[in-house]
Amino acid sequence: MSHREPVYRDQRGRHPWWVESVDNITTETDDSRLKKANMHSIIHGLVFESERIQEQMEASRGYVAKGIKENIPGRTLPDLALHYAAATYMHTTVGSLGDPYIHMMPGIEEISGKWKLHPPQSFDLPVWETTPEEASKVVEKAGIQLGAAMVGFTTIDPRWLLDMAASISSEVDEMTSEGGKTLIPEKMKYVICVMGVVPPNLVDRNWTELGAAGDRAGFEAAFMASTRMLRFIKGLGYQAFDLQPVAPVIPYAISAGLGELGRMNRMVNPIFGGNVKLGAVLTDLPLALDKPVDFGLQEFCKRCKKCADSCPGNALSKVDEPTWEPFNQWQDAGKRVYFEDNEACMQAQRSKDVYCSTCMAVCPWSKQDKTVLHELAHITAAKVPSLANLMVKMDDLFGYGRITDGKSIRGWWEMDLPTRGVDSYQGRKKAVLRRLFR
Ligand code: SF4
Numbered sequence: 001m002s003h004r005e006p007v008y009r010d011q012r013g014r015h016p017w018w019v020e021s022v023d024n025i026t027t028e029t030d031d032s033r034l035k036k037a038n039m040h041s042i043i044h045g046l047v048f049e050s051e052r053i054q055e056q057m058e059a060s061r062g063y064v065a066k067g068i069k070e071n072i073p074g075r076t077l078p079d080l081a082l083h084y085a086a087a088t089y090m091h092t093t094v095g096s097l098g099d100p101y102i103h104m105m106p107g108i109e110e111i112s113g114k115w116k117l118h119p120p121q122s123f124d125l126p127v128w129e130t131t132p133e134e135a136s137k138v139v140e141k142a143g144i145q146l147g148a149a150m151v152g153f154t155t156i157d158p159r160w161l162l163d164m165a166a167s168i169s170s171e172v173d174e175m176t177s178e179g180g181k182t183l184i185p186e187k188m189k190y191v192i193c194v195m196g197v198v199p200p201n202l203v204d205r206n207w208t209e210l211g212a213a214g215d216r217a218g219f220e221a222a223f224m225a226s227t228r229m230l231r232f233i234k235g236l237g238y239q240a241f242d243l244q245p246v247a248p249v250i251p252y253a254i255s256a257g258l259g260e261l262g263r264m265n266r267m268v269n270p271i272f273g274g275n276v277k278l279g280a281v282l283t284d285l286p287l288a289l290d291k292p293v294d295f296g297l298q299e300f301c302k303r304c305k306k307c308a309d310s311c312p313g314n315a316l317s318k319v320d321e322p323t324w325e326p327f328n329q330w331q332d333a334g335k336r337v338y339f340e341d342n343e344a345c346m347q348a349q350r351s352k353d354v355y356c357s358t359c360m361a362v363c364p365w366s367k368q369d370k371t372v373l374h375e376l377a378h379i380t381a382a383k384v385p386s387l388a389n390l391m392v393k394m395d396d397l398f399g400y401g402r403i404t405d406g407k408s409i410r411g412w413w414e415m416d417l418p419t420r421g422v423d424s425y426q427g428r429k430k431a432v433l434r435r436l437f438r
Pocket residue numbers: 310311312313314315316344345346348349356357358359360
């Protein structure tokens with residue numbers, strides 16, 4: 001490779017106008033004094049090996065315990081649990097044995113262990129005691145900080161357990177595995193549902209690798225939010241387990257008021273539409289529950305068939321009314337819904353080796369513009385769902401739908417987008433009409 005002069009780019013727009021670009025960093029350096037330290041001593045984690053630090057870490061346990069016992073603001077048990085839940089990345093990267101760092105840094109396994117959870121029991125302190133209302137308030141706040149766009153609370157429901165995987169038992173006090181099945185103690189009845197948001201500008205370009213990136217980013221958001229939530233609840237001293245191995249999440253999220261089931265056979269949230277992915281945590285922490293919501297979607301979906309009309313796999317039902325009969329043997333009976341040909345959905349995705357979210361992205365409820373006109377359309381749709389046809393026409397008129405032309409698809413790389421492509425405040429706080437009617 002030939003030597004080339006460095007190329008500098010135009011940095012305007014990254015900082016405000018009063019920040020200048022300069023030729024050298026503003027920290028003084030002197031190459032004649034340069035002497036590099038031993039690599040091990042500069043890796044932050046390995047400093048923990050020093051005896052002095054070890055002694056201090058031991059002593060700091062008393063300091064941490066005092067904060068919990070005396071409820072010192074900023075050092076209470078929920079504060080500590082949030083701290084450790086926020087450190088989940090250390091367990092998914094440095095702490096993972098498959099990580100390349102493990103081979104680079106001998107002794108890192110033991111060091112990563114020091115970042116493990118500190119539930120109150122490890123300080124010989126009782127679990128966090130509060131009212132269910134306060135618990136839900138704190139858990140919701142923590143969930144938003146830990147990556148969820150919304151958090152909802154409901155209870156375990158035997159109708160929505162995977163029978164072959166789990167059952168509720170009065171015989172056990174802790175989650176127990178017996179004969180390949182999970183026994184869920186009766187007291188583990190609370191379900192915390194967390195919702196991750198899919199970056200809309202990626203999934204609008206569905207049926208491409210960009211669309212697949214958006215779909216996966218949504219799953220990652222939900223996964224990280226629920227994994228961190230799990231650690232937060234354990235940090236409060238309670239049991240916490242991922243719900244997904246024992247039950248589908250959608251019915252729980254709907255019971256917890258995060259949305260309604262749409263024709264697309266997925267949950268539609270009144271603010272983020274179908275551009276959401278879900279996670280859930282099962283716990284024995286007593287919580288105040290949420291009720292399901294109704295924003296007129298059942299009536300709306302009867303008239304709007306945008307998801308079904310746009311599905312590249314022709315997998316979604318176009319019938320006028322939902323039915324009781326499952327489409328195939330992989331679906332449970334007992335609910336009146338628009339059953340989907342889930343085999344056709346999977347087949348379509350595998351034929352291009354991409355992940356598809358077309359139905360979720362084209363849904364009129366998924367549009368993320370902040371105009372009053374758009375909000376008015378949502379309110380009208382919720383209150384007068386019989387106007388769905390008009391709303392869908394308006395949606396089409398505004399050019400909403402899957403982006404298919406090459407120039408616009410490529411245009412994603414030119415867009416000015418929020419971090420991770422998601423404005424999680426969308427419609428929640430800023431919406432003008434919402435505030436007026438509150
Ligand atoms: S994910 Fe894609 S293929 Fe599957 S139902 Fe939705 S639009 Fe159709």
